Amino acid sequence: MMQLAARAEPLLDVDNLVVEYGLGNKTVHAVSGVSLQVARGETLGLVGESGCGKSTLGRAVLQLRRAKSGRVLFDGEDLTAMEGEALRKMRRRVQLIFQDPIASLNPRRRIGDIVAEPLIIAGLKDAAERKRRVHEVLSAVGLDPELVANRLPHEFSGGQCQRICIARSLVLNPEFIVCDEPVSALDVSIRAQILNLLEEMKTRFGLTLLFIAHDLAVVKAVSDRVAVMYLGRLCEVGPSEQLFAKPVHPYTDLLLQAIPVPDPDVRPVEGVAVGEPPSPIAPPSGCRFRTRCPRADQRCSAEIPELREVVPGQFAACHHPLA
């Protein structure tokens, strides 16, 4: 099912992707048939609680985790069918930013070398040109290249390390970046700086982003469209503004109600959330959210709901949507 308006050409087209992990003699159903598209120049937000498979999906897009079935089309080419050199070449166009900026920098290497590494791997032999590129991206993320290039990661705060990670991801001039919880490890005051930086970089370098996070307000701040994931499947996909104003999937509604609002006049509604997500080793039959859903009935346990357009532009996988 195409979730984009007909005119938009998807840069990324994920088609019925299935990713499973072995766990002893059991199977973890991390991603179970997810289809989504990201248009060129768009930011798609992917939200869900821990263990819902959002990070696995991000990694499977980059082929860091191979899918059991399904396809990942990037600019029309199927990444799941690629191997070796072809995949390495393609990877220059897609990059990844992780949650923990300090852990994703090698503590023994200098910042200048860390940021230059992708250029070396890509085969850029001209040292002067490498230096020029490194300086360009470090300045772009708001760091002074002269001051930081010769220093080590431990000399920087978490927010600065995330700036360095962003610089590294930009150095090869990628078209597409998967941001996996890029601000969850940062303090509120630093988080806003990094979110603004990502937005700025997106415009300046003409990027397309898949922005993965558990915080709905953070996702809304940067996303054109949002996809909500629960236990390996997509619940709802739609334009940010519309999806947050009028969610049609009961799970999206629950998530929105559960967020603590920084306003004492908004009294928290007690008892909105019940139960916990079931295990992805033995997901419920039919709709996976049915065990916690106030609207669930017999049909929900018998029949897997397909993602369908419930209101124009807004898709939900639910037998009893809120619209």
Place this chain on the structure above:
Amino acid sequence: MSTPLLTIADVAVELPTPRGNLRAVDHVDLSLEAGRTLGIVGESGCGKTMLSRAVLQLLPKKAKLTGRVMFDGQDLARLAPESLRRLRGRDLAVVFQDPMTSLNPVLTIGTQLMETIQEHLELDAPAARKRSVELLAAVGIPAPEQRLAQYPHQCSGGMRQRIAIAIALSCEPKLLIADEPTTALDVTIQAQILDLLAREQRRRHMAMIIITHDLGVVAGRADEVAVMYAGRVVERAPTQALFKRMHMPYTEALLAAIPKLETAPHTPLPAISGRPPDPTRPLRGCSFAPRCRYAAGRCHEAKPALASAETAGHLYACFHPIRMAAGVGA
């Protein structure tokens, strides 16, 4: 007004580091009455956890504590270790951020609950067991009988936090300190745990301190909020007053920097530039001055005292307080 259950008077905590003394808590005064909830809000490194450790007398060995911590008529800093041990876990309970590390992985849940109960209340094993089951049921754990025989790793993160809360509540504490109790949890589970804490607090009429970095967590659930920055309380007010008429620029900036659900996508966030000062190199003036958009000459020279505003109970530490009619950014 009744006598406060807890009075923190001029408490300072210093930690020796290779780079010099780190002033984690810088002369803090706070008080809390029975049945009330105090929210302590601040970013990492602001001293909120060290302050709670000072109350619990669980500071690192090398830490130097000055000031007084009066709890229920006794100065905890001067209490003998044995009396302190009897107090902690009984009248003074704590729930930590990470329930996996605060529970013992090699003991069953039943053992851990009953151990606390039998240590502090004079109950025999069957009575302690009965009470454990009641407590687990009270914190919303299904099939509590069976849970007693299980180990922490067999429970989810939310369940483990419920168990940690059950242990904390087991001896009917007068004060419960919840240090980032929901930070490690998902948002739907967070809502459940915050509901549970609020319900149990009302039922037991205990005092509660919620320590968090999330203004959203305290907005709906605390009676009073103290905002900490660089070891000091920089603003303190009844929750309504704080959110509606904040005077401290840091509070304003912190609230504004939070992404809001009502804001349209791609709206630039009013970020706070820079970062908190190095705690081993205290500034002469106001600690927030280098990042503050209202800062002027005097702010870099002297520390503003925590002073009173027009509203009763509203204190702030600023030379150029914001005077606003109604809530901005909220």
